[in-house]
Amino acid sequence: MVSKELGRGALRFEHQLVIDPTVCDGYGYCVELLPSNLIFDDWGYPIIKERYVDDEHLELAYRAVKLCPKLAFRVNKIRGR
Amino acid sequence: MMLSILGTQIMWYVTRSSGFIALLLLTMTVVLGVSSAQKVKVGKIPRVYFAELHRSIALFALVLLAIHIFTAVVDPFTKLGWTTAFDPFGRTYRPLYLGIGVTAFDLLLAILVTSLLRDRLKQRTWKKLHFLSYVIWVFAVVHGLGTGTDSHYSFALAIYGVCLLAVVISVWVRILDSETKTSLLRFSAYALTLFAPFLLVLWTLSGPAKSSWSKRFVPNVSSSHVKSVTSPSEREAGE
Numbered sequence A: 001m002v003s004k005e006l007g008r009g010a011l012r013f014e015h016q017l018v019i020d021p022t023v024c025d026g027y028g029y030c031v032e033l034l035p036s037n038l039i040f041d042d043w044g045y046p047i048i049k050e051r052y053v054d055d056e057h058l059e060l061a062y063r064a065v066k067l068c069p070k071l072a073f074r075v076n077k078i079r080g081r
Numbered sequence B: 001m002m003l004s005i006l007g008t009q010i011m012w013y014v015t016r017s018s019g020f021i022a023l024l025l026l027t028m029t030v031v032l033g034v035s036s037a038q039k040v041k042v043g044k045i046p047r048v049y050f051a052e053l054h055r056s057i058a059l060f061a062l063v064l065l066a067i068h069i070f071t072a073v074v075d076p077f078t079k080l081g082w083t084t085a086f087d088p089f090g091r092t093y094r095p096l097y098l099g100i101g102v103t104a105f106d107l108l109l110a111i112l113v114t115s116l117l118r119d120r121l122k123q124r125t126w127k128k129l130h131f132l133s134y135v136i137w138v139f140a141v142v143h144g145l146g147t148g149t150d151s152h153y154s155f156a157l158a159i160y161g162v163c164l165l166a167v168v169i170s171v172w173v174r175i176l177d178s179e180t181k182t183s184l185l186r187f188s189a190y191a192l193t194l195f196a197p198f199l200l201v202l203w204t205l206s207g208p209a210k211s212s213w214s215k216r217f218v219p220n221v222s223s224s225h226v227k228s229v230t231s232p233s234e235r236e237a238g239e
């Protein structure tokens, strides 16, 4: 869970992993970068174990976005509750 | 005076060596890129490391190319203008092979830009442009051999040979391993990777590998001599 304090009103953001399974080719880069959030299935494709990325792993998550050869891996920044 | 002579010589050495290093880096980039599709692991190294390496070596190659072009342009001996870096036509100095090199650089910049903006483009556009890498690599080799100051040295030929082998082998492994059903694509890939290297070697042996090749490029020669640069038959006849 990620939250960001902005001035007086607290704005919370959550960073959510999204994988498009129709495009993913199972290169596995994302799983290798984010073992905290993802695991391999039996065919070497990623399974999302934990959808929300914490601050600590955010940089790695964006690195995975950059390196995913199919652009199947995304991080969505959404307004939290 | 002494210093300026030394200075221009240094430029010339830097141009040549940075060219070779850039070719080696481009070769590594291509090999890493081609083999990234193989889902084989090297020991326990995560495959994502090779993806990172592909990226950073490509950027490093661009830096080397910037140096290569800068020193070539600054060198008063070559009499090149700054537009040389982007405009492949109308050079008087080794026009054909220089133009091929400039074209390769321009295409490389296109790949750089589309890769940086990848998330804003269609995946297909990015991928199609990335296929140009093979053309760029071949152009880089032909440019290097053709401009030819060092092409007749065995060390230079060894570098080109190693680069050629590395790329051809990685492409073959890739084709053998691919699950592509379209046999036409497969066939043309085989044909190209057999035919193109063969042509390249033949051309190298018939031209750039001879020590007489680079002597034809001595600048400040009469215009008739400059013209002969683009005509291989005249070049042969001149021997």
Ligand code: SF4
Binding pocket: A019, A023, A024, A025, A026, A027, A028, A029, A030, A031, A045, A046, A067, A068, A069, A070, A071, A072, A073
């Ligand atoms: S990096 Fe992209 S293609 Fe590879 S497994 Fe992850 S989502 Fe799929």
